[in-house]
Amino acid sequence: MSEVPRIRIALLGATGSIGRQAVDVIERDPSFEVVALAGGRNGRLLGDQARRLRPRTVVLADPDARADLGDLPPGTAVDVGDAALEALAGSGDLDLLVVGTGGMVSLGPVLAALRRGTAVATANKETLVAGGHLVMPLANTLAAQRAATDSRDPMASPLAWVRPIDSEHSAIWQCLAGESRAAVARLVLTASGGPFLDLEAEALAGVTVEAALRHPTWQMGSKITIDSATLANKGLEVIEAHWLYDFPYAAIDVVIHPQSVVHSAVVFVDGSLKAQLGTPDMRLPIQYALTYPHRRPSPAAPPDLVAAARLDFRAPDAARFPALGIARDAGLAGPWATAALIAADEVAVARFLAGTLDFPGIPRLLTAAVDRFGGRSGPDPDLGDLVALEAEVRAAFAVGVPA
Numbered sequence: 156m157s158e159v160p161r162i163r164i165a166l167l168g169a170t171g172s173i174g175r176q177a178v179d180v181i182e183r184d185p186s187f188e189v190v191a192l193a194g195g196r197n198g199r200l201l202g203d204q205a206r207r208l209r210p211r212t213v214v215l216a217d218p219d220a221r222a223d224l225g226d227l228p229p230g231t232a233v234d235v236g237d238a239a240l241e242a243l244a245g246s247g248d249l250d251l252l253v254v255g256t257g258g259m260v261s262l263g264p265v266l267a268a269l270r271r272g273t274a275v276a277t278a279n280k281e282t283l284v285a286g287g288h289l290v291m292p293l294a295n296t297l298a299a300q301r302a303a304t305d306s307r308d309p310m311a312s313p314l315a316w317v318r319p320i321d322s323e324h325s326a327i328w329q330c331l332a333g334e335s336r337a338a339v340a341r342l343v344l345t346a347s348g349g350p351f352l353d354l355e356a357e358a359l360a361g362v363t364v365e366a367a368l369r370h371p372t373w374q375m376g377s378k379i380t381i382d383s384a385t386l387a388n389k390g391l392e393v394i395e396a397h398w399l400y401d402f403p404y405a406a407i408d409v410v411i412h413p414q415s416v417v418h419s420a421v422v423f424v425d426g427s428l429k430a431q432l433g434t435p436d437m438r439l440p441i442q443y444a445l446t447y448p449h450r451r452p453s454p455a456a457p458p459d460l461v462a463a464a465r466l467d468f469r470a471p472d473a474a475r476f477p478a479l480g481i482a483r484d485a486g487l488a489g490p491w492a493t494a495a496l497i498a499a500d501e502v503a504v505a506r507f508l509a510g511t512l513d514f515p516g517i518p519r520l521l522t523a524a525v526d527r528f529g530g531r532s533g534p535d536p537d538l539g540d541l542v543a544l545e546a547e548v549r550a551a552f553a554v555g556v557p558a
Contacts, residue, residue: 160186161250162186162188162250162251162445162446163190163248163250164181164188164189164249164253164445165193165244165249165251166178166181166189166191166192166193167193167252167254167256167264168195169200169255170194170195170201171195171256171257171376172374172437173320176438176441177253177445178207179438179454180438180442180445180454181208181445182207183454184442189208190210191243192204192208192214193214193216193240193243193256194220195215196215196219196220197220197223198215198217198221198222198223201213202224202226205224205228209231212243213227213232214236214239214240215234215235216236221233237263240260240261244264244265244268244271244273245270246271247271247272247273251276251445252265252273252275253276253277253445254278254282255279257376257378258279259541259542261281261282262281262286262541263538265279265286265290265317266289269290269293270293274316274317274318276318276320276441277318277319278319278320278321280395280497282317283394284395284493284494284496285494286490286494286538287394287493288398289537290317291399291401294314295313297313297316298311313399315448317399318444319395319399319444320440320444321395321440322418322433322435322437322440323344323392323419324395325431325443326345326417326430326431326433327342327344327396327420327431328399328443330419330420330429334423336401338423338425339402339421339422340423340424341407341421342396342400342407342408342421342422343421343430344392344408344409344410345409345410345411345415345418346383346388346410346411347370347383347412347415349367349383349385349386350367350369350370350371350384351366351367352411352413356474359475362384364510367380367384367507367514368381372414372415372435373435373437381507381508382500384514385476385478385514385518386479387481387482387517389471389479389482390479390480390483390485391496393409393479393483393486394482404483410470411468411469412468413467414463414465416433416434417430417466418430418431418432418440432458433455436455438455439453439455477518478517481496481518481522481525484525488525488529488530489529490535491528491529491531492525492528492530493529494528494536494545495525495528495544495548496521498544499521499523499548501545502520502549502553503516511554524548524551527551
């Protein structure tokens with residue numbers, strides 16, 4: 156039997172929700188070799204992960220957290236700051252860059268990895284919502300180069316180079332496997348609807364942080380949990396789908412599916428529909444992205460259709476959850492608008508969690524940011540423009556409540 160090749164991985168955001176689950180996947184499979192781990196401020200957890208995975212390099216965003224790392228394995232180097240992430244991603248001794256961070260900090264490393272010819276698996280929204288116009292041309296070029304040699308090469312697809320970790324996008328990716336683009340009519344993203352699916356509109360103003368963080372089916376970080384409650388997350392995924400699969404916004408649908416068993420679906424031109432089903436466990440889409448094009452045994456249990464008993468679907472309520480439409484409109488307006496949108500969403504969620512913005516204030520802030528910053532003319536923003544725009548949006552909406 157031939158030996159399974161080693162997959163050299165750098166994991167950004169190792170101490171966050173996605174990162175911790177990625178570590179669980181990695182530790183179960185001896186074919187993974189962790190070259191580098193990067194985290195934000197949780198030096199204690201990052202140090203523990205480093206002692207278990209024994210990377211060559213550990214990177215911290217916060218230099219003050221360095222003392223919390225503790226004793227690291229011999230030969231493990233420690234670096235600090237955003238520049239270290241970009242240098243790491245572009246170093247060339249990786250097979251896969253895994254991105255579990257939020258924020259604009261990961262876009263530079265993603266671009267550096269792709270320019271070096273290193274595949275990326277990402278759960279980072281900014282990578283595509285703000286930077287899809289920068290990221291996907293690189294992935295398309297890498298795929299075309301492989302296709303020119305062998306059209307059957309698994310890497311002859313842009314999705315082999317930018318691999319989605321989100322469960323919905325992983326589902327669409329899996330549904331598209333072996334299908335031609337011409338055969339696809341529509342993409343269907345499913346949404347749980349969050350904890351306020353049936354809450355009356357007038358009650359949304361009184362939503363508490365504690366209630367918004369009680370997601371009915373998923374265990375996630377606080378940012379994405381709030382985004383799920385507002386449906387902003389689904390709007391961001393519509394923009395991601397546009398870039399990942401090169402489909403127009405008019406061909407990307409959203410349906411509410413409270414059980415979170417059907418993760419997304421694809422409708423084909425002959426009228427058939429293919430869906431991907433699974434239990435609400437992020438380790439499954441993480442593992443699929445890490446082991447592509449192969450499937451391996453997973454800690455995630457398969458769905459029990461008998462126990463599920465019923466699967467419900469409904470249209471989203473655009474009036475009660477306007478963030479979905481705001482995001483779709485921003486996508487149609489272009490990269491300046493989507494970059495303003497996702498920067499504003501960071502601000503709005505942080506303020507809601509801090510108690511300085513009410514729940515309906517989140518979509519109001521998104522609208523104000525897109526209106527103010529999204530209509531810029533001229534060339535599409537480059538990386539420097541995106542970083543500057545994020546700072547502008549943060550400064551503009553750090554205080555005050557949009558009317």
